[in-house]
Amino acid sequence: MTRLAQTNKIMWQTSGSQKGIKTLLALQLCIAWGNGMTIPLLVFYLHELRDIPLGLATSVTSIAMIVSLAGNPIGGYLADRFSARSVSSIGLMFAGIATALLGYSSNSWQIAGVIACLGFGLSISLPSQDALLAILASEQYLSTAFSFQLFLRNAGLCIGSAVGLLVMGRVDLKEIQTLYISDGFIMLLAALIILRVPESKNAKKARKEEVRLLSLLAVIGDDKRLQKVLILNFLLSAAVFSQLHSGFPAYAAEFAKHSSEVISAAYIANTVSVVALQMLILRLIRGWRHKKIIATMCFSLLVTIALVYSSAHTREFGAILFVGAAAIFAVGEILYAAAVPGMVNLIASDRSRGQYNGALVLSTTAGYLCGVTSSGFILSSGHQNLWFFALLTAILSASVTFLGAGPLRGFSAR
Known part of the structure; x- marks a missing residue:
C-alpha cells in the first residue's frame, strides 16, 4: 500500500x-x-x-x-x-x-x-x-x-x-x-x-454555547490570517480561475485564432489532467508547508498565463502551447484545493467555521465577477497586452501579499 x-x-x-x-x-x-x-x-x-x-x-x-x-x-x-x-x-x-x-x-x-x-x-x-x-x-x-x-x-x-x-x-x-x-x-x-x-x-x-455571532466584516477584520488568505483567493479567482471560461477562450479565438476544436481540446486536457494528476501531486506535496504549496501553485499559474499569451505569437506551436497551458493550469487547481480551503478551516473555530467558509466563497464569487467583467471589457477593446500584464500583476501581487505573511502553524499537506 x-x-x-x-x-x-x-x-x-x-x-x-x-x-x-x-x-x-x-x-x-x-x-x-x-x-x-x-x-x-x-x-x-x-x-x-x-x-x-x-x-x-x-x-x-x-x-x-x-x-x-x-x-x-x-x-x-x-x-x-x-x-x-x-x-x-x-x-x-x-x-x-x-x-x-x-x-x-x-x-x-x-x-x-x-x-x-x-x-x-x-x-x-x-x-x-x-x-x-x-x-x-x-x-x-x-x-x-x-x-x-x-x-x-x-x-x-x-x-x-x-x-x-x-x-x-x-x-x-x-x-x-x-x-x-x-x-x-x-x-x-x-x-x-x-x-x-x-x-x-x-x-x-x-452552537449551544452562548456566543455573539459577528458580522462578516467584523469576522474578517478580527483575523489578519484570514485577510491574507482572502486577498490571495480574490486575486487568483479574478486573474486566473475566472479566465478559464472567459478570458482564455476569448483570447484564443480572437487573437491567437485557434479553432473551436483546439479550444475544446484544451478543456478536455484540463479536465483529464485534474483527474490523472490528482493522486500524483498529493503524493508529491505530502508534508509540504502552506507557503511552499502556494509558491508552487503561483509558479504554475504564471507558466499557464505565459503559454496562453505565447500561443498567439507562435504559429507553428500555438495550438500545442494553448492545450499545454490548460494541462499545466490543472496543477494550479489541484494545489489550490490542497491548500486554500484547508487553511481557512484550520484557522476557523467550530463556532465560526460557516462564516469563514462564507467569506472564502464570497471572495471567490467577487473575484470571478470582477475577472469575467474586466477581461471581457479589456479584450473586446483590443488591449490584449494590457490583459496579459494585468493577469501577471495580480498573480505576483497575490504571491507577495501571502508569502510575506507570518507562518500558519499546524498546516501541511497530508
Whole structure:
C-alpha cells in the first residue's frame, strides 16, 4: 500500500464520521454531474429555444453570480447559527426547485427570477457544504479532503457536460427540459440525504454555547490570517480561475485564432489532467508547508498565463502551447484545493467555521465577477497586452501579499 493510500485510509478512519464524509463527497459528485448537464447549456437554451437575444441571455445568466454576493455570507452565518447540514439542505432544495422550473420558464422576467433563486440557493449551500466537510474531516487531513472534493466535482462536471452536449446537438426542447428536471431532482434528493450526515460533537457544542455571532466584516477584520488568505483567493479567482471560461477562450479565438476544436481540446486536457494528476501531486506535496504549496501553485499559474499569451505569437506551436497551458493550469487547481480551503478551516473555530467558509466563497464569487467583467471589457477593446500584464500583476501581487505573511502553524499537506 502506498503512503498516499495509507493517508487516505487513515483520513476516513479518523474523521468525525467515516460514513458521513463518504456520503457528502458522493453527493457532491452527483450534484456536479447534474449541474454539468445544465449549466453549459444555459445560454444556448435561452438564445436558441427561448428566443432571447444573445446579449440579454448572457446578462441574465450573470444574475446568479450577483445574487451570490449576498447569499455566500448569509449561508455562512446561518451555518454557524443553526447547522451546516441544515443550511446545505435548504439551499439545495431552493436550487433544485428553481432548476426544474427553469426548463419551463418562457419569458425573460420569469427566467431572471428563477436564475436569481437558483443562484441564491447554491450560494448559501456551497459554504455550508465546505464547512460540513471540514467538520467531518480531522484537521490534519483537511488538505486531502478538499483535494478529493475538487477531484469528484471535476469528474461530475465532465460526465454531466458530455451528456448535456449530446442533447444540445439535437436542439430538442423536451430533452433539455428533461435535463433540467433531472438536475433539480438530483439536488432535491441530495438535500434530503445530506440531513442524514452526522455532525461532530464539537460543532453541536459550539452552537449551544452562548456566543455573539459577528458580522462578516467584523469576522474578517478580527483575523489578519484570514485577510491574507482572502486577498490571495480574490486575486487568483479574478486573474486566473475566472479566465478559464472567459478570458482564455476569448483570447484564443480572437487573437491567437485557434479553432473551436483546439479550444475544446484544451478543456478536455484540463479536465483529464485534474483527474490523472490528482493522486500524483498529493503524493508529491505530502508534508509540504502552506507557503511552499502556494509558491508552487503561483509558479504554475504564471507558466499557464505565459503559454496562453505565447500561443498567439507562435504559429507553428500555438495550438500545442494553448492545450499545454490548460494541462499545466490543472496543477494550479489541484494545489489550490490542497491548500486554500484547508487553511481557512484550520484557522476557523467550530463556532465560526460557516462564516469563514462564507467569506472564502464570497471572495471567490467577487473575484470571478470582477475577472469575467474586466477581461471581457479589456479584450473586446483590443488591449490584449494590457490583459496579459494585468493577469501577471495580480498573480505576483497575490504571491507577495501571502508569502510575506507570518507562518500558519499546524498546516501541511497530508
